[in-house]
Amino acid sequence: MELSKLYEKALGLEDLTVEEGVFLYHHAPLAELMQVADSIRKIQVPHGKVTWQIDRNVNTTNVCIANCKFCNFFRVPGHKDAYITDMATYRKKITETLRLGGDQLLLQGGHHPELGLQFYVDTFKAIKIEFPQIKLHTLGPRKSPISVNWKA
Ligand code: SF4
Structure with a gap:
């Protein structure tokens, strides 16, 4: 498994398998995961509005x-x-x-x-x-x- 392929898959909004998720858990640097997650957020919430809950x-x-x-x-x-x-x-x-x-x-x-x-x-x-x-x-x-x- 390659990290870059898994990032591409996630950025294409495809679900990852359990095995792929476990691979990410063990091998992906946190900063890269954060960057991919932020990119996905921008795809899914393009207006950029961020909310919070009290x-x-x-x-x-x-x-x-x-x-x-x-x-x-x-x-x-x-x-x-x-x-x-x-x-x-x-x-x-x-x-x-x-x-x-x-x-x-x-x-x-x-x-x-x-x-x-x-x-x-x-x-x-x-x-x-x-x-x-x-x-x-x-x-x-x-x-x-x-x-x-x-x-x-
Ligand atoms: S309350 Fe404290 S000791 Fe109990 S599980 Fe949570 S962190 Fe551990």
Whole structure:
């Protein structure tokens, strides 16, 4: 596989295969990827108008057992400063966010060993029932900075 061929394919707005994407991940310099991505953006959004979204980062819990070495956010289960965000706190933060023109919550948090999927389903449902207009950006996969393979 050649990087230049993959860039050409992407610039022609053709979908790349999984194998091609993995090849780019391992071999493409970050600066080149950024340049190709910017060119594609200019093709897809020729008027050049760039927009943004106002959202608020709210942590679901600071309890975590992942123990990432760089992290000073998490607290071990049972720690005196451990918390799980309650509905009153969500309500206050969402109301403030909406008042300032925001429309999304980025919900992140620690790996709490006692909170299963149902907890998150119930939490997100409760928020959406009360604030149907708020978008929830949640449960995104994350990579710790120490494992990201930066190319630049
Ligand atoms: S998973 Fe997140 S919250 Fe948990 S220790 Fe790592 S960075 Fe901190």
